[in-house]
Amino acid sequence: MTGVPASAAGGSSSSARRTGPRGTSGAAQEPVGRTTPGSAVERVAAERAATDRGTTDQGTTDQGTTDRGTTDRGTTGRGSADRGSAERGSTEGGAAGRGGKIAAAAVNQASVWNVANLLTMLRLLLVPAFVALMLGNGGYDPAWRSFAWAAFAIAMITDLFDGHLARTYNLVTDFGKIADPIADKAIMGAALICLSALGDLPWWVTAVILGRELGITVLRFVVIRYGVIPASRGGKLKTLTQGIAVGMYVLALTGPLATLRFWVMAAAVVLTVATGLDYVKQAIVLRRRGIAERRAALKETEA
Numbered sequence: 001m002t003g004v005p006a007s008a009a010g011g012s013s014s015s016a017r018r019t020g021p022r023g024t025s026g027a028a029q030e031p032v033g034r035t036t037p038g039s040a041v042e043r044v045a046a047e048r049a050a051t052d053r054g055t056t057d058q059g060t061t062d063q064g065t066t067d068r069g070t071t072d073r074g075t076t077g078r079g080s081a082d083r084g085s086a087e088r089g090s091t092e093g094g095a096a097g098r099g100g101k102i103a104a105a106a107v108n109q110a111s112v113w114n115v116a117n118l119l120t121m122l123r124l125l126l127v128p129a130f131v132a133l134m135l136g137n138g139g140y141d142p143a144w145r146s147f148a149w150a151a152f153a154i155a156m157i158t159d160l161f162d163g164h165l166a167r168t169y170n171l172v173t174d175f176g177k178i179a180d181p182i183a184d185k186a187i188m189g190a191a192l193i194c195l196s197a198l199g200d201l202p203w204w205v206t207a208v209i210l211g212r213e214l215g216i217t218v219l220r221f222v223v224i225r226y227g228v229i230p231a232s233r234g235g236k237l238k239t240l241t242q243g244i245a246v247g248m249y250v251l252a253l254t255g256p257l258a259t260l261r262f263w264v265m266a267a268a269v270v271l272t273v274a275t276g277l278d279y280v281k282q283a284i285v286l287r288r289r290g291i292a293e294r295r296a297a298l299k300e301t302e303a
Helices: 006-018 037-111 115-134 142-168 174-197 203-222 233-250 256-302
Strands: none
Touching (some): 115 142, 142 174, 142 233, 174 203, 174 233, 203 256, 233 256
16 A cells, blocks of 8 residues: 655645635634634623613613603693692682681671670660650659650660770671661750750750751761771760760759750850861861872872
8 A cells, every 4th residue: 555755744734724715824723614612601601781771661660660650640740630639629618718707797697696796686676765754644754754864874875885895806797887877866856856845955956966966977077088087085075074964954854954954055155166166177178188289199190
């Protein structure tokens, strides 16, 4: 058997090792389809890491989506609950407001029957009772005149208390504002007219006192758009003096007391006239001031 020379075999082997694509050495070029153990392990680790990251990202995304969904649902639920609560609150508030208005109206309606107004009503009821007692048995019976004086005294005393109670305990009502002055003028006017009709008091005194009272009442209403004329100390003293003087004339007095009542009535007439003039002066000043203020406000508006 013919053998191959070692040099030739060795040369072929060397040539085969040296020959490769693009003239590169066989040692530097790895055959196609062949992987080193180190590279395979790295690729497996890289794929596993990528898979883990994808799973983690997907889990994070899913969890974020779930959290956002939960948050949105929670927010929507809370919003619905808040809207529901607001609507219920508005409904309840409206009902409470309507209930409060109804209750306030009921309180205002009930406040008409307060103590101050009841005293005013009592004075109004005493007017016909006083007239009946004053004219009873011809109008000159001392006993009947004493009962008439009692009715008149009660009316005058309640006049002092009802206004004080109304201002102190906030019992001022529209009814009281109208009924109180009517009751005052009614009881005083009834007493003066009865006394003049019986001949105990000159008619001119009755005319002066009643004319002043009615005139000042009308004057108050005329200037009320400009302001309110406050009650003065002179006016209160006048009311007190009138009450004492008329009360003394209602009683069947004789002797020095009869003389005294004349002078008390004279003082009442003087105070009546003086305070009446003072109220007229206040009304004129109040009206002028009100007109001046309106003109000033009009000029500011035009400017």
